[in-house]
Amino acid sequence: MxxxxxxxxxxxxxxxxxxxxxxxxxxxxxxxxxxxxxxxxxxxxxxxxxxxxxxxxxxxxxxxxxxxxxxxxxxxxxxxxxxxxxxxxxxxxxxxxxxxxxxxxxxxxxxxxxxxxxxxxxxxxxxxxxxxxxxxxxxRQSEQRYERTLTGLHETTRDLMRAGTKHEIYRALVETAGDILDVPIVATYRFEPTAAALEHVASTPGTADTLDPDRTYEQGDGHVWETFSGGELSYVPDVSTGPAPADDRRRQSEVLVPLGSHGLLVTGSEVRDGFDETMIELIQILAANTEAALDRAEREQLLREHDRRLTRKNEELTRLDHTNELVRDITQGIAQATTRAEIETTVCERLAASDRYLAAWLAPRREPWSPSAWAGIDETYADQIRADGADAPEVDLVTAALDQEHVRVVANVLDEPTWDPRRTTTLTHGFQTVLAVPLTGRERRYGAVVVHATAADAVTERERDVLGELGEVIGHAIRSAERTRAMVTDERIEIELDCGDDHLLFNRLRSALDRPIQLEGIFQRTSGLRTCFVRVPADLPPDESDRLADEFTAIDDVSIVSAGEDSTLLDVTVAATPFLETLVEYDTQVVNAATTDSRTTVTLVLPSQIDTRSLVEAIQAGYPDTELVARREHRTETAPDHRPQQVTEHLTEKQLEALHSAHYSGFFEWPRESTGENLAETLDISPPTFHYHLRAAQRKIVDRVLDDRPRR
CATH class of the missing domain: 3.40.50.2300 (Response regulator)
Incomplete structure (x- = not known):
């Protein structure tokens, strides 16, 4: 010594x-x-x-x-x-x-x-x-050895600081303690916050023979955990009489040094009291250098992760900026389009012309395998989609997008088994990512835009959200174009439906009143409610109206408008029902509705451009027991200036409400079937106010029909 x-x-x-x-x-x-x-x-x-x-x-x-x-x-x-x-x-x-x-x-x-x-x-x-x-x-020799060891530790510190990962640092720590300090037994443990345990990382070869590499020390697990959690060096000169028995039988004495919050260094000697003060000091120096290196590695790792996140965010923002510019370009383009075909063509061409996407085509809702417009793909590819029909891999993608009303993405067609038959073709055309953007507007589904991108997983979540919003804009543009076309054309489609579904309001009224009912007309109130004028046989008991309002959640109020010898006219004010909401979404009007027994025959009129099948399917989704009985096309000969839209476009909501109420209630019949007082009560206004709105509406209509004088 x-x-x-x-x-x-x-x-x-x-x-x-x-x-x-x-x-x-x-x-x-x-x-x-x-x-x-x-x-x-x-x-x-x-x-x-x-x-x-x-x-x-x-x-x-x-x-x-x-x-x-x-x-x-x-x-x-x-x-x-x-x-x-x-x-x-x-x-x-x-x-x-x-x-x-x-x-x-x-x-x-x-x-x-x-x-x-x-x-x-x-x-x-x-x-x-x-x-x-x-x-x-x-x-002198001891001092020289100390100096040489210190020099070695300093050189090792440089190696530690140059190490790229924490595992490399732990490995260098073990090698230094074994080679430079000549410690026979060395092991390192890292702290895993998730498991709240010390897990073995590395050890010297001699240590590995007797020390279980799978051993972990959990919270409160003996002297090792106490030393780590306490944060102070622990020297046990004789492990047989120490605070805990050694799990390595060769270890007679040991020095345990915490590595900050990173883990623990365990060094052992095969003899009792095998560490002098100088060796303990050197072990402390090595541990301190290792802790500094681990701190540095952790900071650099955090910086690298931060840089990667910033890089990804910058890339995402760049892509998102390009996507937003593309969306603005498409929005401006479809704003100038006047027909649905123009809108679809504009969308496909501008998507395909962008740097972000390779091609785009329009998949109709009814037959998604039959592109109605495309750009960036040739006719051969479009013909192949048509030839595959319902088995085309794009069909499942489009169907899922429409059902969920959310952008659906195939990140890499090479990894999708359903795309195996199309894999060669897709690689030939140079795309790997495919997405379907649903086109929706006010609960209407007009199909989807199928977009192709070159790289795999080329679309980010934020980009999907932007494209989803674009799909809604396109859907509303298509809806607006169809409504505009409906306003300037006289072509109409009339369909007749037979519905026996118990959920239909008319069937429920028929069952509750136990008598047939006839719908005279429906109009929407300014409050958002809808008024249905329903005619029933005259023998309706006076208290039936109150009972209906109490019995039906969908009915807001029921009142008797008029009671004649042959029939009674009821004002049934209802909230929104799936049937009525569907008609509004498809710009469809109820011409007539009559119940016989437990079924209702409904006659509807819809613009010619509305897909009859889509409307019927939408109704059947809420009322399965519904059948299409008849479909008729007709064209009216009304002069352009005398179309209903042009005649009533200058009426206020209150005036139009008063006019509808008077018309459907028989106010203009002779003799009158309803009075102004009854209708005023129905509309929850005073009789003078009702007559004021009605006369104003009549005056504007007469002015519109007879001359071009300015209207107030």
């Missing part, structure tokens, strides 16, 4: 020009101290040669010798080893020689005398000098 002064065997070189005295002195020193191994020479030259050839712990020399004095020999020895003990043992005892010897740096000075005591004194001087020499030598 450092600082030890015990001497087991001492090699002594004794130089004296008197051979007999040299032999005597050697024999006497051996008798005084058996640990002294004395070699004699009679010249200084022989002494120097011996010092150079073999290890000598101490030189004892006479002063007077031929060719070189004892002090000159000292100077020569010092040139080879400035710290080697040198005792001047001389017969000349003058103060001048003693002073000169001390000045020259002799370790000891002793004057020759007679008697045994002088050898005892000489042996003591030799033993003390060698003990001090060895202690100083060991200290």
């Amino acid at each position: 450092p600082g030890a002064t015990s001497i087991e065997s001492v090699s002594v070189l004794l130089a004296d020009n008197e051979p007999s005295f040299a032999e005597l002195a050697a024999e006497m020193l051996g008798r005084v101290d058996e640990t002294l191994d004395v070699t004699t020479v009679t010249t200084a030259a022989a002494a120097l040669s011996t010092v150079e050839e073999r290890d000598v712990d101490c030189v004892v020399s006479d002063y007077d010798m031929p060719g070189m004095t004892g002090l000159e020999l000292l100077e020569a020895v010092r040139e080879r080893d400035e710290n080697l003990p040198f005792v001047l043992f001389t017969g000349k005892g003058s103060e001048e020689i003693a002073s000169e010897a001390i000045a020259a740096g002799v370790t000891g000075y002793l004057q020759k005398k007679s008697g045994r005591e002088q050898y005892t004194l000489l042996a003591n001087q030799i033993r003390n000098a060698v003990g001090q020499y060895r202690a100083e030598t060991e200290l």
Whole structure:
């Protein structure tokens, strides 16, 4: 151990020009101290040669010798080893020689005398000098080892700081502790916050033979966890009497050092008390350097992740900006289009012309395998879609998009088994991502735009949202174009439906009243409610209207408008029902509705451009027991200026409400079937207000029909 002064065997070189005295002195020193191994020479030259050839712990020399004095020999020895003990043992005892010897740096000075005591004194001087020499030598060597180790640790620190990942740092820590510090047992554990446990990362080969690499230390798990959670170094000189038994049987003593919040370093020795203060300090230095390296790696990892996130966000924002510009371009284009065909063509052409997408085509709702418009693909590809029919892989994509009213994406057609038959074609055309954007407007579904992109997974979530909003804009544009066309054309389609579904309001009224009913007309109130004028046989009990309002959740109010000899006219104010909402979405009007037994026959009029099948399917979705009985097309001969839309377009909502109410209630019949007071009560206004709105509406209509005077 450092600082030890015990001497087991001492090699002594004794130089004296008197051979007999040299032999005597050697024999006497051996008798005084058996640990002294004395070699004699009679010249200084022989002494120097011996010092150079073999290890000598101490030189004892006479002063007077031929060719070189004892002090000159000292100077020569010092040139080879400035710290080697040198005792001047001389017969000349003058103060001048003693002073000169001390000045020259002799370790000891002793004057020759007679008697045994002088050898005892000489042996003591030799033993003390060698003990001090060895202690100083060991200290110097220890310091040199410490410096070399520190240098190695500093070099390792550079390696740690250059390590790219935490695992590389843990690996370098283990190798450094094993190679540079020469610690036989080394293991590192990293803290996993999710599992709240210390998990084994790396260990030296010798450690791995006895230490279970799958061992983890969970919260509160013994001395290892306590040391990590406490954040302070722990030295256990004897694990057999320590706070916890070692899981490695070879480990007799151990030093545990937390690595901050990152984990723990475990070092062990195969002997008890196997770590001195210097080694513990070096282990601490290594652990501190490792912790700094782990902190640096963690910061760099966070910075890299932050940079990656920023890069992704910038890329997403760039793509989103391009998509927004494209959306604005498409929106401006469809705003100038006047027909549905123009809208579909504009959308496909501008999508295909953008840098983001390769091609686009329009999949109709009824037959999604039959493109109605396309751009970026040739007719051969469109014909292949038609040839595949309902088995085309695009059909499932379009159907899902329409059913969910959400953009659906195939991120990579190469990974989709359903696209196997089309894989060669898609690769030939150069696209991998396919998405379907549903076109919806006010609950109407007009099909979907199928868009192709070149790279795999080329569409981000935010981009999908923007495209989804674009689909709604396109849907509303198509709806607006169809409504505009319906306003300027006289072509109409009349269909007759037979519905026996119990959920239909008319069938429920028929069942509740136990008598047939006839719908005279429906109009929407300014409050959002709808008023249905329903005619029933005259024998309706007076309290039936109150009962209906209480019994039906969908009915807001029921009142008797008029009670004649043959029939009673009821005002049934209802909230929105699926049937009525569907008619509004398809711009469809109810011409007539009559119930017989438990079924209702409904006659509807819809614009010619409305898909009759889609309307019927939409009604059947809410009322399955519905059948299409008849379909008729007809064209009216009304003059352009006298179309209903042009005649009533200048009426206010209140005026139109009063006009509808008067018309459907028989107010204009003679004799009148309803009175202004009854209708005012139905509309929840005063009679003068009702008459004011009705007369204003009549005046505007007459002005519109008869001349072009300004209208108020």
